[in-house]
Amino acid sequence: MTPEEQITSLRNKLHHYNYLYYNKDESLISDLEFDMLLKKLEKLEKKYPQFYDENSPTVRVGGEITKKFKSFSHRYPMYSLANTYSKNEIIEWIKRIEKKYGNKVNDFNCELKFDGASINLYYERGKLKRALTRGDGIKGDDVTLNIKTIKNIPLILNGIYPEKFEIRGEVILPIDSFINLNNERKAKGLPLFSNPRNTASGSLKLQDSKEVASRKLKCFFYSVVGENSSIYHSELLEKSRQWGFFIPESMKRANSINEIFDFIDFWEKKKSELPYEIDGIVIKVNSIKIQNELDFTSKVPRWAISYKFKAERQSTKLLSVTYQVGRTGAITPVANFEPINLSGTIVKRASLHNSDQIEKLGLRIGDYVYVEKGGEIIPKIVGFDKLRRPSLVNDIKFIENCPDCGSKLEKIQGEAQHYCKAENNCKTQIIGKIQHFVSRKGMNIEGFGSERVSLLFNEGIINNIADIYEVEIEKLINLEGMAEKSALNLIESIKQSKKQPFQKVLFSIGIRHVGETVASKLANHFESIDNLINSSYDDLVSVEEIGEKIVNSVKNYFENPENLLIIERLSDADINFKIDKTKNKSNILNGDIIVISGTFENLTREKIKQLVLENGGKLSSAVNSKTKIIIGGESIGPTKKQKAKLLNIPIISENDFLKMLNT
């Protein structure tokens, strides 16, 4: 055998043994023999570096260091799941989807909801090419090197698989591995991890892949995207099992609501026997055609729902209530209680949300309160033990003044929250606002982490968001932890942030109740900050999905002269306060209403949407007489097809659409 043949044969053998061991629980050779083969391969690879393969079994050992995790856009966004704790809501969900689909839906796939960190893997010609974390759903971090060390993830696939596809799964840390890891850490005097879930997600972002390799993580897969030949989701999962992915045997098809409930009841009882943690059940419409028809809301697929198990509950003594000031001035009361262990995490604080909530619960300091937490859910107080109320309890008197700046708190009519209105004088709010402004979702100023914001504020270098664009390099150098290079980098990222589009800017300036979606809606509707400032109450309410609460908040914001001054200064610094129409590549679509349906091969849905808007089109999800064109991909919904035929609306492919834009 030539060295190349030897290397190939060893690699094939090791991939195969690895697959059998980690996915099928079969070992054809002993651990020692396996290690010896691996060592032999390592030696040969060192000697003949010309036969390097990025997916060789030797990469599983780790050793590569990732200094910085690059982020990439997901080809298909990673949505979260609608969730419920009630069986009745599952019945409601089925009614809803049947109404939308226009027919009975009675084929579901029931799966466990694994509690770990989700991951998206991209395979090309049977080889793992890239692994991205979920991130914010739109963009994730490239953790490929770390993912390759997880032994039950195939680096090379078996059988007949699609040329290119993506598969999603949950990286989990089995409970016994978690316990062993903590025992080792205890012995080394290192801080302990709080639960398997956080440890799994933290492990993916470790810089040293060798350390990741030692953590005994696993990956359970639950969905495939970009494969177009299957009829059922369950069929697709079965196929991926053949390709080498670990699909837990627990998944089960259900043909009626009772079968779904049986699955839930079975696992609710059995979950404590599983060697890993789950926090519920996921129910998915099994037909891919119906899934495509039902599509997604802006946040979640309509064709799936998760049923979460009721959280673990414990009682503990309420010691005090303290108050936090948020970046928008909202005051949040926080309950501090004697520490308890809930679902494997030590908990000693929980938000009480607002004064109404405290009143509703009827709590007094000294009460034994019930605290609940399940999976990733934030702990919350759900009541107190009436029989155990001590004779000496103190009323909780909601504060009247801001714990930070001392100004009088106000309660806005129709809102539960108390607010500190000194938005430009209250330190916590100012720092919070600046942190929000520079954050990744905001102006995305790299190298401007929360601590650095606090530092610059405390040093008197920035007092508000407009000051950021006037920061002088001389003031940065000499600051603690700031070398010349990082100061230069920061100045450069500040400059770069001026390119952010208007909708991002509008989100970043931090108007209460104006999140990303609302900012985008307002920006697209009013097109400039001047139009928005000068808009009337009626103008504002007429914008789709903008209600009274948002309108009042927007109006309040622009009525404050200090805010107007900040906007003026930002505008002088060349921040975008207008929709950039030059960004509109053309007006070829001339206000035409376009519907996008189905799945696409070359472009993501988001990209198509962006192209429609950039070329002067408007988007709608419903086909009706106003629809001009439907851009249809694979498995376009039958109802949409029917309506298009009836109304004589052309359905064009993504390629036709691109051609149309090019003309």
Ligand code: AMP
């Ligand atoms: P949530 O984070 O509660 O919105 O739930 C969505 C997350 O559940 C996904 O991003 C996955 O990480 C996770 N998940 C775990 N098991 C499954 C499953 N069987 N199907 C879909 N998602 C799952």
